[in-house]
Amino acid sequence: DVADLPGVPEWLPDHLRDDGIEELYPPQAEAVEAGVTEGENLVASIPTASGKTLIAELAMLSSVARGGTALYIVPLRALASEKQADFEEFEQYGLDIGVSTGNYESEGGWLADKDIVVATSEKVDSLVRNDAPWIEDLTCVVTDEVHLVDDGERGPTLEVTLAKLRRLNPDLQTVALSATIGNAEALATWLDAGLVDSDWRPIDLQKGVHYGQALHLEDGSQQRLSVQNNEKQTAAIVRDTLEDDGSTLVFVNSRRNAEAAAGRLANTVRPHLTDEERAQLADIAEEIRDVSDTETSDDLADAVADGAAFHHAGLSRGHRELVEDAFRDRLVKVVCATPTLAAGVNTPSRRVVVRDWRRYDGSAGGMAPLSVLEVHQMMGRAGRPGLDPYGEAVLIASSHDEVDELFERYVWADPEPVRSKLAAEPALRTHILATVASGFARSREGLLEFLEQTLYASQTDEGGQLERVVDDVLTYLQRNDFLEIEGGELDATSLGHTVSRLYLDPMSAAEIVDGLRDWERGASDSTSASGAPSETPPEPPADSGFTTASELAEDADESADADRDPDDISALGLYHLVSRTPDMYQLYLRSGDREEYEMELFEREDELLGPTPSEFEEGRFEDWLSALKTARLLEDWATEVDEATITERYGVGPGDIRGKVETAQWLLGAAESLASEVDLDAARAISEARIRVEHGVREELVDLAGVRGVGRKRARRLFQAGITDRAQLRDADKAVVLAALRGRRKTAENVLESAGHRDPSMEGVEPAPDVSVDLD
Ligand code: ADP
Numbered sequence: 001d002v003a004d005l006p007g008v009p010e011w012l013p014d015h016l017r018d019d020g021i022e023e024l025y026p027p028q029a030e031a032v033e034a035g036v037t038e039g040e041n042l043v044a045s046i047p048t049a050s051g052k053t054l055i056a057e058l059a060m061l062s063s064v065a066r067g068g069t070a071l072y073i074v075p076l077r078a079l080a081s082e083k084q085a086d087f088e089e090f091e092q093y094g095l096d097i098g099v100s101t102g103n104y105e106s107e108g109g110w111l112a113d114k115d116i117v118v119a120t121s122e123k124v125d126s127l128v129r130n131d132a133p134w135i136e137d138l139t140c141v142v143t144d145e146v147h148l149v150d151d152g153e154r155g156p157t158l159e160v161t162l163a164k165l166r167r168l169n170p171d172l173q174t175v176a177l178s179a180t181i182g183n184a185e186a187l188a189t190w191l192d193a194g195l196v197d198s199d200w201r202p203i204d205l206q207k208g209v210h211y212g213q214a215l216h217l218e219d220g221s222q223q224r225l226s227v228q229n230n231e232k233q234t235a236a237i238v239r240d241t242l243e244d245d246g247s248t249l250v251f252v253n254s255r256r257n258a259e260a261a262a263g264r265l266a267n268t269v270r271p272h273l274t275d276e277e278r279a280q281l282a283d284i285a286e287e288i289r290d291v292s293d294t295e296t297s298d299d300l301a302d303a304v305a306d307g308a309a310f311h312h313a314g315l316s317r318g319h320r321e322l323v324e325d326a327f328r329d330r331l332v333k334v335v336c337a338t339p340t341l342a343a344g345v346n347t348p349s350r351r352v353v354v355r356d357w358r359r360y361d362g363s364a365g366g367m368a369p370l371s372v373l374e375v376h377q378m379m380g381r382a383g384r385p386g387l388d389p390y391g392e393a394v395l396i397a398s399s400h401d402e403v404d405e406l407f408e409r410y411v412w413a414d415p416e417p418v419r420s421k422l423a424a425e426p427a428l429r430t431h432i433l434a435t436v437a438s439g440f441a442r443s444r445e446g447l448l449e450f451l452e453q454t455l456y457a458s459q460t461d462e463g464g465q466l467e468r469v470v471d472d473v474l475t476y477l478q479r480n481d482f483l484e485i486e487g488g489e490l491d492a493t494s495l496g497h498t499v500s501r502l503y504l505d506p507m508s509a510a511e512i513v514d515g516l517r518d519w520e521r522g523a524s525d526s527t528s529a530s531g532a533p534s535e536t537p538p539e540p541p542a543d544s545g546f547t548t549a550s551e552l553a554e555d556a557d558e559s560a561d562a563d564r565d566p567d568d569i570s571a572l573g574l575y576h577l578v579s580r581t582p583d584m585y586q587l588y589l590r591s592g593d594r595e596e597y598e599m600e601l602f603e604r605e606d607e608l609l610g611p612t613p614s615e616f617e618e619g620r621f622e623d624w625l626s627a628l629k630t631a632r633l634l635e636d637w638a639t640e641v642d643e644a645t646i647t648e649r650y651g652v653g654p655g656d657i658r659g660k661v662e663t664a665q666w667l668l669g670a671a672e673s674l675a676s677e678v679d680l681d682a683a684r685a686i687s688e689a690r691i692r693v694e695h696g697v698r699e700e701l702v703d704l705a706g707v708r709g710v711g712r713k714r715a716r717r718l719f720q721a722g723i724t725d726r727a728q729l730r731d732a733d734k735a736v737v738l739a740a741l742r743g744r745r746k747t748a749e750n751v752l753e754s755a756g757h758r759d760p761s762m763e764g765v766e767p768a769p770d771v772s773v774d775l776d
Helices: 012-018 026-033 052-065 077-093 109-113 121-129 133-137 146-150 155-168 184-190 233-243 255-272 275-291 295-305 317-328 372-379 400-411 425-437 444-451 455-459 463-479 494-502 506-530 549-558 571-579 593-607 618-637 643-650 654-677 683-695 699-705 711-720 726-730 734-740 745-755
Strands: 042-045 070-074 097-100 116-120 140-143 173-178 194-197 205-211 214-217 222-224 248-251 308-311 334-337 351-354 358-361 366-369 391-396 483-486 489-492
Touching (some): 026 042, 026 052, 026 194, 052 077, 052 173, 077 097, 077 317, 121 133, 121 155, 121 425, 133 155, 140 155, 155 425, 173 184, 184 455, 214 391, 233 248, 233 255, 233 391, 255 295, 255 308, 255 334, 275 317, 295 308, 372 391, 425 444, 425 463, 425 489, 425 494, 425 506, 494 506, 506 571, 571 618, 571 683, 593 618, 618 643, 618 654, 643 654, 683 699, 734 745
Parallel strands (some): 070 140, 097 116, 140 173, 248 334, 308 334, 351 391
Antiparallel strands (some): 205 214, 214 222, 358 366, 483 489
């Protein structure tokens, strides 16, 4: 009974009852018995939707009740806001909730006043690197989805971050929540934690495979589920569920497939909608169109009007929330989703269909089957407690043999064990530098001893592999001037400290510094050639292949205005520079792209920083072109090309544009710091490129677009109406502003107010007729 919980704040039992929680679920009760409300470490490995959040809350609230501070680590930024909203319910009892996902390098001092903080592991890692004092006051850390330590890319950060937090405060309560995995006890050993390992679920789950005209269930029974002429299996299942008044969540393997499937399934759902549902859906569709003006937005709105939707990480947050709410309100009857958010977003549904059990995997060079763990997590979303008698999760077989294969592979299979991915060079490059720079290790031995506290060390008997990679990485860091090694002592250089604090992959930092140096060598050479002519023509940089000695000599003869001034670095050159670092996800080259970007390269090679790799270096050349494609997207954004054109031209969603823009902003900010760290005089060009990409505008609009509430489109409209900067906006004629903002009074008032206008009120003002500009 929730009245009998030890250690929790006294308001909690009533609060839980108000939420319909009278008794703990069995795994939650086990967690309390294991001391989760009394500061004990705990690993809880339990199925999706079985109440892990409450275990986390019990741990954090009891820790806060003892005067402490708790941290909740989420695996994805997109999930932070969802958890924040969950925890903000506690603000009515005087708790302060903070969320920290933004800029990597900020110090997070404001977090010191919070009781519970939600952050990604990257953000926490960054706060540790920046010595945020608040970190040492933590008393409880909860890690959601801890099985993701198995993820090659992000797992190592989580692993190292937990090791650091636990070293900083040996009494820190560590609670790790995981989906059901094969080796939960290994995680418990690593974290010195008690273990709750359960497959209890609040609602029964029947797994099965559909083939032909039947649904084969794991208990051996069969249900007739017939597929009509020209109908796909998924459509048949959705229709069957609708006839029973239920909703379906369909998992597919790509965004494109999610959009296509939603479009098709809309036809299945449409005949089942009531007039009232249709009217409500039409309103939601309008809200979706209002979020952004793109093809994705239109497609989503069209599907939603018919009671279907898609959901993937390319959607903007506004879109995702509208879809999730409409699905929970049972207006949208089917959602086609990629697995990205399957784990975190709480959108239970009567039936789950796992349509695609293979997905494209670059490292496998083709389609590869999903892991049992992933498929079980998707399946776990079936069944809404209190609403459905049970949940059904269905895989789709395309042949009789595949029915057996899918039963073996997923229905009857146990999830894989989780294994550390730390002993890989890219992961260690970043983490070793940070570990040394923030003083967790000062020698090679100290470093190895620190790494002993990771999951990796607890999972391997063979120390040799880790030592070998560590030595390779130390050599790399020393060669690039990030670390000094003297007689076994390790010391980060000033550059190394900067890189660690900026949260850059050292390889990104090296790429940026080399690119800028390369440009400057050109610059100083040509400056000296034009300014004070030297006796002999300058030597070209040995490794560049960019300019030959004779070309430089020609420059010296004929060009008075040198073309390698750092102020002349083009925005495209800088966007390309940051796009080719490992910290940017580059756009893929689709078929036909290669020719296009080779042409582009041919035309604009002069603007790029550093030598173009030879076409014979297949991999590097390909990367160079992908970076150019990514840079062109950023350039389009920063020259006010509209969103719809960009999404079309590059085959991306609006959320992807946001993602690239934010990464570019961060990397250009880092490039500014690096440039000053190594005395390169390029700060002005970099900062301009950064601000332009941030606001998505040409240079002349930078000032206006920085005014709160203005943005790229409105800035252009104001500019065309003759208001060219913030100062002019402050003193502008209100009628002109109103006309430029297409008669939207509220917007105009807000904009004038943020520009500091004496009297922003629009009462009685009529828009000036002759200056209205319609850019659409
Ligand atoms: P998980 O994080 O394990 O996927 P959640 O914590 O989101 O699952 O829980 C799923 C749902 O179960 C939530 O809506 C939550 O309010 C509800 N729930 C959790 N614990 C209980 C309980 N003891 N009694 C009734 N409902 C509960």
